[in-house]
Amino acid sequence: MPSIYKKDFPFFKNNKSLIYFDSAATSQKPLSVIDAECGFYLKHNSNIKRGSYDLAEAATDMFESAREAVADFIGAKPSEVVFNSGSTEGLNTVAGILRPLLKSGDEIIVSGMEHHSNLLPWLELAKSKNIKVKYVFPKDPDLVFMATDFLSEVTGKTRVIVFAGASNFTGNKVATSEIKKITDLAEEKNIFTVFDASQYVQHEVVNFRKMNVDFLSFSGHKLYAPMGTGVLAIKQEKHSQISPVKFGGEMVKRVRMKDVIYEDFPYILEGGTPNVSGAIALAAALKYLKSKGVKGIMKYEKELLAYLLSSLKKVKGVDIYGSKAIKDKIPLVSFNIKGLHAHDVGYFLNQKKIAVRVGEHCVGLAHEYLCIPSSVRVSLSLYNSKEEIDKLVRALSTLVG
Numbered sequence: 001m002p003s004i005y006k007k008d009f010p011f012f013k014n015n016k017s018l019i020y021f022d023s024a025a026t027s028q029k030p031l032s033v034i035d036a037e038c039g040f041y042l043k044h045n046s047n048i049k050r051g052s053y054d055l056a057e058a059a060t061d062m063f064e065s066a067r068e069a070v071a072d073f074i075g076a077k078p079s080e081v082v083f084n085s086g087s088t089e090g091l092n093t094v095a096g097i098l099r100p101l102l103k104s105g106d107e108i109i110v111s112g113m114e115h116h117s118n119l120l121p122w123l124e125l126a127k128s129k130n131i132k133v134k135y136v137f138p139k140d141p142d143l144v145f146m147a148t149d150f151l152s153e154v155t156g157k158t159r160v161i162v163f164a165g166a167s168n169f170t171g172n173k174v175a176t177s178e179i180k181k182i183t184d185l186a187e188e189k190n191i192f193t194v195f196d197a198s199q200y201v202q203h204e205v206v207n208f209r210k211m212n213v214d215f216l217s218f219s220g221h222k223l224y225a226p227m228g229t230g231v232l233a234i235k236q237e238k239h240s241q242i243s244p245v246k247f248g249g250e251m252v253k254r255v256r257m258k259d260v261i262y263e264d265f266p267y268i269l270e271g272g273t274p275n276v277s278g279a280i281a282l283a284a285a286l287k288y289l290k291s292k293g294v295k296g297i298m299k300y301e302k303e304l305l306a307y308l309l310s311s312l313k314k315v316k317g318v319d320i321y322g323s324k325a326i327k328d329k330i331p332l333v334s335f336n337i338k339g340l341h342a343h344d345v346g347y348f349l350n351q352k353k354i355a356v357r358v359g360e361h362c363v364g365l366a367h368e369y370l371c372i373p374s375s376v377r378v379s380l381s382l383y384n385s386k387e388e389i390d391k392l393v394r395a396l397s398t399l400v401g
């Protein structure tokens with residue numbers, strides 16, 4: 001039986017025989033999201049925050065309503081929600097924000113399982129300011145992070161702790177209680193926390209306030225919204241320490257020869273024309289999820305994950321990275337098959353019209369840590385089905401013989 005959600009995604013009407021297992025790279029989009037994006041250009045297109053005519057004011061209202069929808073979805077205040085082009089921009093922005101607040105000799109603790117987008121900005125910042133980066137890997141043999149993995153590394157010099165809610169390589173997530181332990185201790189010691197929710201927000205309930213992280217970043221396109229959309233949530237209590245990192249129109253209240261007065265949050269970090277249609281379509285994606293029932297979707301995704309894990313066990317020589325326990329994971333599994341190169345597996349599956357990701361998945365450090373050159377990644381979403389998993393497993397079984 002196909003997924004009950006699949007019919008909402010026109011992509012599959014145009015790609016009938018394709019099995020899409022690469023939603024961690026980007027998700028397909030429901031029709032309502034595509035309509036929202038097109039609808040903006042068909043009916044409402046005008047720049048925001050600057051026109052004083054009805055059309056421009058309506059577009060501004062739509063953009064700000066989108067911000068409210070995002071804030072509501074992640075349990076933040078609208079003033080804490082900054083729109084951007086995606087997580088890469090968001091995480092680079094955080095590194096830019098923290099640059100003037102850090103000094104030579106400070107330390108940044110970074111999970112060694114990070115996507116390059118949440119690693120390279122920190123390495124570059126550290127290099128330019130003589131800051132020490134301390135990599136942290138999970139002590140758990142299944143690579144599940146516990147708060148102590150990070151907190152045992154904290155010294156008097158630690159200024160930032162950087163980690164992802166869920167790994168785009170192992171699919172392991174950090175338990176809510178562990179996140180809270182990290183952020184509470186960090187708050188006590190005046191350490192900034194940077195939380196990459198790029199693989200988390202589409203599979204877990206996010207409550208920015210309760211999680212108590214300072215910075216939370218995600219991309220819209222992995223959450224059923226268009227590419228070029230993203231969100232950086234920044235805790236209100238930190239706003240007074242933050243200076244803008246991108247300068248231009250609409251992030252400033254007044255420019256005179258003698259002085260410049262910047263905007264308030266969140267506009268101070270949104271210089272230039274934003275992706276207005278994208279933000280509106282992101283709100284449509286959230287509306288879609290709410291209308292279908294977030295809890296039901298999560299339950300369905302967990303069932304698929306359990307089925308994938310148990311089915312993969314039947315394939316000879318499969319070595320799964322990360323935890324095999326549903327409670328520890330988002331619906332994403334990476335593996336290798338003994339004697340086969342991941343790229344050959346991907347090539348073979350492609351011939352069977354099954355799209356998986358192969359390679360390092362922009363998680364070079366973790367692959368180095370495990371001494372593997374690459375892996376095969378299957379990432380599931382609400383439009384996938386058990387039948388598709390059966391087809392994957394049949395194809396892999398044929399391959400191993």
Ligand SMILES: Cc1ncc(COP(=O)(O)O)c(C=O)c1O
Binds near residue numbers: 089166
């Ligand atoms: C965990 C994680 N962080 C950050 C990113 C970067 O996202 P984007 O390429 O949308 O900026 C990705 C993308 O795959 C990711 O999986």
